[in-house]
Amino acid sequence: MAAARPPPAPRPSGDAGRGPGPPERFPVAAVDAILEEVLGSYAREQRYEPARCGEAARAMAEVIKDRVKDLMIPRYKIVVVTHIGQLNEQSMQIGSRCLWDPAIDAFSSHMVKNTSLFALANVYGVYFE
DSSP states (O other), X not given: OOOOOOOOOXXXXXXXXXXXXXXXXXXXXXXXXXXXXXXXXXXXTOOOOXXXXXXXXXXXXXXXXXXXXXXXXXXXXXXXXXXXXXXXXXXXXXXXOOOOOTTTOEEEEEEEEOSSEEEEEEEEEEEOO
């Protein structure tokens, strides 16, 4: 008969089992400025056209991702999510979930509205140990 295996040791919570953390924090203010500029240039004067919005959302996400990567933030994984929708007396709720450590992970979000559409972009910076 095999010996009983001892229960696994409890995992440390919070920062107890971690090293010193990232050498630099995710630059939320710099990413906010990128989002404001990119969303403004893509969406301020655009009209809502369903056929073009999918491609515009993908193009915005690529530009945002490239601009954030140009900041050369070490060891952060960058996730960019963009939405474009019609403004027409309706409401929308958007949610997202992921594993998150509020001590080292961060996000930035920006939304632009005009008379025809809204454009929303979220950038998540998740520290990769």
